[in-house]
Amino acid sequence: MSGIHDLQAVTGSLLFAGTPAECRDQLVASSHIVEVEAGTVVQSPGETISRLFLVMSGTLHVVHSDRAGHRRIVRIIGREDHYGLTELALDCPARHLVEAAEPCVLAEIPFDVLRRLSVECPELQRSLNQALARKNAECEHLLISLTSEDVVTRVVSYLLSLPRLPDPEGHGRSLVRLPVSQADLASHLGTTPESVSRRLHDLISRGEIERTGSREFALDEELLAEY
Secondary structure, eight states: OEEOOOTHHHHTOGGGTTSOHHHHHHHHHHOEEEEEOTTOEEEOTTOOOOEEEEEEESOEEEEEEOTTOOEEEEEEEOTTOEEOHHHHHHTOOOOSEEEESSOEEEEEEEHHHHHHHHHHOHHHHHHHHHHHHHHHHHHHHHHHHHTOSOHHHHHHHHHHHSOOEEOTTOTTOEEEEOSSOHHHHHHHHTSOHHHHHHHHHHHHHTTSEEEOSSSEEEEOHHHHTTO
């Protein structure tokens, strides 16, 4: 790992967007930027965790392994997402293996800094609480989709859980980028890469989504809301 201090790492984070400038300045001063290569283990199960990760670029995988050694991706953390809020709130050790799926740039902020500033800055505490609530809602949504036998519903639920931007060309659509390969997405959704590929093709053929890049799609949210 190597460190490069980049102010945009914190000031540009959606997690802290609603906090006052003075609070963000203190977060910036306490943050540390690290670069990790693909395959790097960022944390291991049972490890004592003392910092929050903000993903500036790249993708992290949260992986669960059973006693037989079977691995499953339980969460995909892409650009501008974060990891560590549950450990911060519960003051508990790491629950899963977290590894870099590709080269990543991460901002690390110590838990003790977040705890201190949460007392001094109520807006920060509110932002952290809202982030935890959003993650809880996303988990509930994913659980519903995973218990469905309909793979297309799982795919649609995942696409709608991604950060969305308005389509600059209009048409009432939103744009998303898959932060993982279709093989990794299949692992996350509990299906096969072939099934994910077929379902994406079906959605495209019906005009419910449009592929705009290798991992980029335009979503017709009105049509997708019917799933």
